[in-house]
Amino acid sequence: MQPAIQVKSLTKKYGDHTVVDDVSFEIEQGETFALLGPNGAGKSTTVETLEGYRKPTSGDVRVLGTDPLRGGLSWRSRIGVVAQSLGSETMLTTRELLSHAARVFPTPRSVDEVLEIVGLSEHAGKLTRKLSGGQKRRVDLALGIMGRPEVLFLDEPTTGLDPEVRRQIWDLIDDLSDQGTTVLLTTHYLDEAEQLARRAGVIIGGKLVTVDAVDRIGGADARVPVVRWQEGGRVHEERTEHPTSLVARLAEERGELARLEVIRPTLETIYLGMLREHGSHDMLQEATS
Numbered sequence: 578m579q580p581a582i583q584v585k586s587l588t589k590k591y592g593d594h595t596v597v598d599d600v601s602f603e604i605e606q607g608e609t610f611a612l613l614g615p616n617g618a619g620k621s622t623t624v625e626t627l628e629g630y631r632k633p634t635s636g637d638v639r640v641l642g643t644d645p646l647r648g649g650l651s652w653r654s655r656i657g658v659v660a661q662s663l664g665s666e667t668m669l670t671t672r673e674l675l676s677h678a679a680r681v682f683p684t685p686r687s688v689d690e691v692l693e694i695v696g697l698s699e700h701a702g703k704l705t706r707k708l709s710g711g712q713k714r715r716v717d718l719a720l721g722i723m724g725r726p727e728v729l730f731l732d733e734p735t736t737g738l739d740p741e742v743r744r745q746i747w748d749l750i751d752d753l754s755d756q757g758t759t760v761l762l763t764t765h766y767l768d769e770a771e772q773l774a775r776r777a778g779v780i781i782g783g784k785l786v787t788v789d790a791v792d793r794i795g796g797a798d799a800r801v802p803v804v805r806w807q808e809g810g811r812v813h814e815e816r817t818e819h820p821t822s823l824v825a826r827l828a829e830e831r832g833e834l835a836r837l838e839v840i841r842p843t844l845e846t847i848y849l850g851m852l853r854e855h856g857s858h859d860m861l862q863e864a865t866s
């Protein structure tokens with residue numbers, strides 16, 4: 578089966594500034610793939626190139642087998658785009674906006690179906706510019722899925738949303754994925770990547786520093802658990818592949834231990850370690866701020 582997305586040695590320069598540097602990866606049909614990286618790393622530039630909105634300086638990209646710069650209307654109707662900025666602040670009601678959008682697709686979902694999927698049925702008659710931030714983001718998602726896209730690009734779909742709305746949007750993305758939609762997601766939320774994606778790539782300073790299964794990113798060594806406890810007023814830590822055995826031995830030798838914890842590094846801890854290794858101080862500050 579041909580991959581849904583192929584990126585080969587993609588490089589994008591603005592003047593002397595290389596913002597995407599020899600990036601290569603593939604996304605299988607039906608896969609949800611997360612692109613992670615600090616502000617300014619090159620995520621949106623990569624995604625916008627795949628959407629056909631930016632011209633690569635060099636390299637080759639294909640979406641559904643087509644060069645996005647040459648993709649005509651029929652190709653465009655097979656992809657869905659939810660850009661980073663809100664695109665839904667119009668003078669139309671939600672229903673009017675979706676009805677207009679539906680006309681450009683050959684086999685659109687019905688407006689009522691889309692309203693239901695994104696949970697906006699009860700706001701269908703409201704002017705989009707009067708919706709809350711979370712509701713506007715849902716309108717963006719509604720516009721992105723209106724044409725039943727085979728590939729959906731989601732650029733930071735849940736930034737700034739409250740935890741409940743984020744989870745609802747995750748459920749929506751999971752449902753689309755179950756229906757076979759290929760999803761390319763950029764996000765700053767590591768829990769979002771863990772929840773939704775099978776594989777992820779980390780891009781730092783325009784370079785793709787890793788592509789792997791979400792639960793393998795950073796390598797086995799970065800995932801070794803740490804057993805931590807307090808003894809004699811001091812905190813003790815030991816990294817071990819066998820935390821249960823270590824805890825059993827400590828319990829046998831020393832009895833009850835104060836503040837005993839087994840800590841398994843999260844994707845976030847591993848990601849911050851990667852920024853430290855590859856990135857600048859500024860990137861780390863942005864990622865942790």
Ligand SMILES: Nc1ncnc2c1ncn2[C@@H]1O[C@H](COP(=O)(O)OP(=O)(O)OP(=O)(O)O)[C@@H](O)[C@H]1O
Nearest residue numbers: 591594596614615616617618619620621622623661
């Ligand atoms: N039209 C442009 N002209 C010049 N430089 C640009 C242009 N668009 C983007 N850049 C630069 O390219 C770099 C990558 O930007 P990009 O938006 O791809 O990053 P990002 O990883 O999506 O960041 P964020 O997480 O902040 O959205 C940045 O340094 C940005 O300033």
